[in-house]
Amino acid sequence: MELYFWIFAAMAIGAGIFTVTARDALPSALGLLTVFISLASLYLHLQAPLVAVFQVTIYAGAILVLVVFVIMLLMTPEDKLAGEQKNLPFRSMGAMLGGVTLILLALGVRGVYCMVGEKALSDGFGAPKLFGSLFFNDFLMHFEVVSVLLLVALIGAVYLSKKNF
């Protein structure tokens, strides 16, 4: 089971590096797709099959298709970003910020192990039945709030893409 983790972790990191370094947006989107798929596999490893299914359907199936659609709409052949390396100080500063954040997060992890003892899993952990009853009992109000949020986002998106905005 350890090999399973290492394979998909390496895949996720490699594809993540590719996502942020790819020159064009479409290869970057394909790298992001690989990240989504490998994370879905890791969710299976973490006894969360339902989350894995949602990862594939919502992220890889809906959000990424939307992104690729927008790439198709906006990326005309003459739309090359001119002078990619122009503001090198800012770029190196940003890379340093990201690197420092990464190191800080990785260092902070060292305290986690003693804080979290692994608990034994109850029967049927991660099963859709249990998930559903938890979701519609404990999180019912949150669910309603999120549905309103999605409605607002839908209306906002339609309004923003009107012809003469």
Added chain:
Amino acid sequence: MDMSVTINHYVVLSSILFGLGIIGFVTRRNAIILFMSVELMLNSVNLMLVAFSRYRADMAGQAMVLFIYAVAAAEVAVGLAILISLFKHVRTVDINSFSLLSDN
């Protein structure tokens, strides 16, 4: 040495993905790649939530991930709509040319 996969492995992996997302967000100039970096960061947080949910045997973490999915979907829908309407004005996705609110 014990090589079994613990919560630490998942937290390190999640941190690496989050750091990559930050690096992409601050170094790239293509607005669509900026969006994808944000998605990468959201996904790393999801991974952390699911990992802690597994190791604490508490399914609330998985429910929380579903709310993050909803917020991410809303963010992408509105963000890309803004990007498209912005593109109609400046005909590019280079974030350095988005200066409609500045004086000069």
